[in-house]
Amino acid sequence: MKVVAGCVCLLMIAWGCPAAGQDNPHGELSVSCNACHTTDSWRVDLSAITFDHGHTSFPLAGQHQSVPCRQCHASLTFSAAPGRCASCHEDIHRGELGMSCDRCHTPQSWLVPDMPRRHAQTRFPLTGFHLTAQCEQCHVSEQKHQYVGVSAECYACHRKDYQATVAPAHASSGISTDCILCHSSRAISWGGSFDHASTGFPLAGAHATAACGACHTANRFVGTPRDCYSCHQSSYTATTNPPHAAAGFSTNCEQCHSATAASWTGSFNHTQTGFALTGIHATATCNACHAGGRFKGTPTDCYSCHQADFTATTNPAHVAGGFPTNCVQCHAATAVSWNASFDHTQTGFSLTGIHATTACASCHPANRFKGTPTDCYGCHQADFVATNNPAHVAAGFPTTCVTCHLANASSWNASFDHSTTGFALTGAHATGSCVSCHAGNRFAGTPTDCYSCHSADYTGATNPVHTPGAFPTTCVTCHTTTAWQPSTFNHTTYFPISAGSTHSPGRWSTCADCHTNPTNYAVFSCLNCHEHVQTTMDSRHARVSGYSYDSQACYRCHPRGSGG
8 A cells, every 4th residue: 555655646646636635836827837846856946947937927027027035925926926127126216107117117117218208208308418317306305206397498407507507697687487489309419509680680601600699798688780881980980991971881781791791891882883903903902992991973084083194104005105094995894914915816816836935115116006017027027037946938939938838836936737739748758857858948849759869879789770661760769758768569479588587687698689680670580598409300290290300390389489
């Protein structure tokens, strides 16, 4: 009987049920004992248990996972453990925020990471500087962590800021305590957010950086004048360039000064007067044109201001030359200086090439401008007569210089385009002197064929001999204008004798080695070098059709010089 009873007890343990007569300290459970206990001991090895707290009504998350079981389960009756936060955690808010702690807190931490989002559900969303403020800065109470009943009005928290502000002094100036009239809740600091445009006077230019007290003296805000003169009367009176008071300038400052300007000076738009300031006028002082503070009736023609310049000018001399006093005919109002702005194109003679840098007196001596000739010979007769390469007078050259010289050339020489003659200068011809081909100043009828100039070269050639009848006198067949030697004749077309061929240089030295008739290069001999015994050659070529013992026959069968 003892054996049977022991077996029953073991089975009951195996089935997860308490042994008969054994008290169960946990009360009614839905899990088996071996989920936590082993048969070795009732002691629980926390590292080996298979019990999953997630199957209960209180899954463990966040910091709850590291809390000892006994901290929540004060008794072994697990079902008696409380499930509400306030059961274990003291409600420091004293119930004023309700009993649902998970509205703000999570099991991960007591800190609230998304307070701005949660605060947006209240009457006071957090923006601007409030985003970085500590909760206690606004929620000041005798009892810590109480939040209900805090005023949403700015003045309630910022009363001390309001009273302490001196620029401008809020309290003494009677500025409204409705702070959002001047300050934005989105601003990141207390100052600098007032929108002055809401007053009807936007701050622009120098006004944007001016201190409030500069316009609002003695903390006067209501009734501050908006016209410029009321604030800038002293500036108006003290201005000397130009002197506003003495000149009787209007006190309507905006006629000359822009409200958006960064400073009091330099913003007057002179175009309004009908005389736009351009060129050197843009940098001139007002007194340079408006002497003695005279502005009304100031002449707009150049001569009235520049008579002294007109009279003193000597290159060219305006007075002696009888120049008109209408300066804009020669000088541009947009020029940055008095000189060098005359457009010579207006005369019908554009200044190009070397003419562009020539002094006026070179073409206009004795201040003569009217009737100045425009043909080249009128000015360059001395150059024409003195030129000897080629000699213009002796050769009977025409005096129409532009036939050979370009008006836009940078010098008198080397501008003649020889290709206009039908004979372009290339190669060695491009560097040769004119007299090399035009001897005795002969230009008209100069032959263009090579032989006429190079007959001596033709006759003197010895390798090969160019004797008439042997070579044609059309030199370009074998020579180029680059140089007389080396020849461009391609012997390979007829028989290869260049380097790498069977008959490369070394096997021959002169043309006469093969061409035995100097007056007829169609005649050649193979047998001078290839000394064969005729009887032997006859025997070897007995079956070769057309064979004969002569050079022409050799060439017919060996046109490239190779065996076969």
